[in-house]
Amino acid sequence: MATVARMIRVLLVDDDALVRAGLALILGGADHIAVVGEVGDGQRAVTAVRGGGVDLVLMDIRMPVMDGIAATSAILALPDPPKVIVLTTFDADEYVVRALAAGANGFLLKDTSPAEIVAAIGKVVGGEPMLSPTITQQLIRQVTDAAPDARDDAAATRVGCLTERELEVARAVGGGSSNAEIAVSLHLSIATVKAHIAHIFTKLDATNRVQVAIAMHEADLL
Known part of the structure; x- marks a missing residue:
């Protein structure tokens, strides 16, 4: 923690x-x-x-x-x-x-x-x-299954603004990984992971990790 x-x-x-x-x-x-x-x-x-x-x-x-x-x-x-x-x-x-x-x-x-x-x-x-990865995926499906195609296009545009490293972090966030798990898997410090997540939130206009996961799912990257 x-x-x-x-x-x-x-x-x-x-x-x-x-x-x-x-x-x-x-x-x-x-x-x-x-x-x-x-x-x-x-x-x-x-x-x-x-x-x-x-x-x-x-x-x-x-x-x-x-x-x-x-x-x-x-x-x-x-x-x-x-x-x-x-x-x-x-x-x-x-x-x-x-x-x-x-x-x-x-x-x-x-x-x-x-x-x-x-x-x-x-x-x-x-x-x-x-959220656990299982619950995160359940929530993403409930939100995105009824989403119009226009949302998918908008998500792809927003996700396209991410750097390669931010994209890797966003995928991990969407998969339910904690900051510590992301740091280990990507060989980054926790402080660096937090900085990347802050940038991702700004670029995706997200206020929580579930919204990042939803954007990644809508952009067909999860």
Whole structure:
């Protein structure tokens, strides 16, 4: 896991008070994570993030007033937004696909073990992938199977802007590899891998690794 130099400030967003309480209890046991707020709908989540001081949002999907998908889009449109992990009951939930395509940085199942939740938060804040290769491919198929051909052409144009090395890194990202795995396979330092990924995100107009994988798939490079 990437080393995080400072406390990770987390906002909990779920309309179930018991879920929020359980998550707060879990995260309270981690010395590098601080729960800085709890809200019960997406609109209040956006307001809380606007107030600053949030590094990561744990976002439920189905909520009143504003659902998690709309809230995720609104939060990620803000200047210097926090990371967003969506919470769900099912790993193939259509709403999760939509949230990831909208820019969420990953997802957690609500029955994920406490240790895995804590580890996942550290990984996302450190720039590591959240999804297993199997789940990534399931999500890509659900998004791209209904995509029009025009999206394929647009993806090919964007991917064409990548350098040869960036293309190698993007393929590895699309395959679900972590930064450490990419560094080993391509004989690069982790810092160099992170720099390449930052450039790839910019060139592909992506906000998360799933969007990179989708672009590579649409360009027929995965």
